Amino acid sequence: MPASDALTKIVLNEDDIPTHWYNVVSDLPKPPAPVLHPGTGQPVGPADLAPLFPMALIGQEVSQDRTIEIPDEVRDVYRLWRPTPLFRARRLEKVLDTPAHIYYKYEGVSPAGSHKPNTAVAQAYYNKAEGIRRLTTETGAGQWGSALAFACTLFGLECTVYMVRASYEQKPYRRSMIQTYGAEVFASPSNRTNSGQKVLGEHPDSPGSLGIAISEAVEDAATHEDAHYSLGSVLNHVLLHQTVIGQETLKQMELAGEYPDVVIGCVGGGSNFAGLAFPFVGEKLRQGRKTRILAVEPEACPTLTRGSYAYDFGDTVGLTPLVKMHTLGHGFVPPSIHAGGLRYHGAAPLLSQLVDESIIEATAYAQNSVFEAAVQFARSEGIVPAPESSHAIRATLDEALRARQAGERRVILFNLSGHGHFDMGAYDAYLSGALQDYAYPAEAIQAALTELPQVAVPA
Secondary structure, eight states, X not given: OOGGGTOSEEOOOGGGSOSXXXXXXXXXXXXXXXXXXXXXXXXXXXXXXXXXXXXXXXHHHHOOOSEEEOOHHHHHHHTTTOSOOEEEOHHHHHHHTOSOEEEEEEOTTSTTSBSTXXXXXXXXXXXXXXXXXXXXXXXXXXXXXXHHHHHHHHHTOXXXXXXXXXXXXXXXXXXXXXXXXTOEEEEESOSSSHHHHHHXXXXXXXXXXXXXXXXXXXXXXXXXXXXXXXXXXXXXXXXXXXTHHHHHHHHHHHHHTOOOSXXXXXXXXXXXXXXXXXXXXXXXXXXXXXXXXXXXXXXXXXXXXXXXXXXXXXXXXSXXXXXXXXXXXXXXXXXXXXXXXXXXXXXXXXXXHHHHTTSSEEXXXXXXXXXXXXXXXXXXXXXXXXXXXXXXXXXXXXXXXXXXXXXXXXXXXXXEOBBOTTOHHHHHHHHTTOXXXXXXXXXXXXXXXXXXXXXXXXX
């Protein structure tokens, strides 16, 4: 009997936790575009980033090494929940009546309930080693804020979280979780920073955005010598830390006796997607595999599918360096959809480059179809998925139905990046018929893109 016909849950042991992170930069057809200083327009150097990040993370941000060793102290914490399980979704396959084999890597078993601690623990470790006392950060739906709060308490650091106001109000228990781990959390935009005060002065009822929250967190860190800033997605070193997901999955797929034809993940900034997909991207680039790799985002925030590939600020006010990425414009304020972790105006530069070079694909869905998929998944597999992760489920269901129509066996792998236990208000809205779809207007996107900074890329 083939392994794929015998296994439903594929588990590894602690010895299988990766000893190194995988750096996709080493396998790219061409090097990434330089990161530019927001004031001079010239490439940034370590000294420019030192007020915000420890030197170890700055080194990882620009590294071209294929692998970077994971410190023992970080692996020791990983043992609290890693390796995470890989499941074969047999009940879902039966409900869909599909010949496709569906697998999902489940990151919801972490203490914070998502993939986010994979990088939060690493970032807290490196900052503690450099003598930093406090970390500041932003959070959309609260997954990242709770993950960093968890990591900071393990390493004896203080933590300040600026939470997008829409999510601060929609998800009070995620806010409580952040406080339970010992961090302080503020609705963004707030009156605590010049950045927040500026936004409130112009838009007193602003629901906030990740860009605004980033501006506040960066300003807070830059104006306090004992504080550093910590980002939960987008940057190279963040995506690097997440690759423990895909490396474990490669081993688990081997145990299952199969290799994915399609790899799927949801995308806001890009961290969970990169965590699963980048090790498979590496094999695609090095070995010529034909695996399709699909990034899925909300139609309400269509960064990869309708944004521009250009230099832009990572925050709203313009405090961060300029990076080349798919963007809807740093002034973009998304609607208050329930997938709060996907409401970001940009996408990771490495992910954006792979989309631009057609190495990976991107698609977008409206939130009602996403929640329909989430409920179908919960009723067959038993796990209530996060709204963000449910975008990957929606795409997986569509791939499985296409396989049924074509009558072909297809191996589909997706990342279930977190559970939805703190998102039941969103499920209430869907189940009561109150959830509204929202496709961001083309004219609003064009208006936001007119504010892109004019950049002359250095030769």
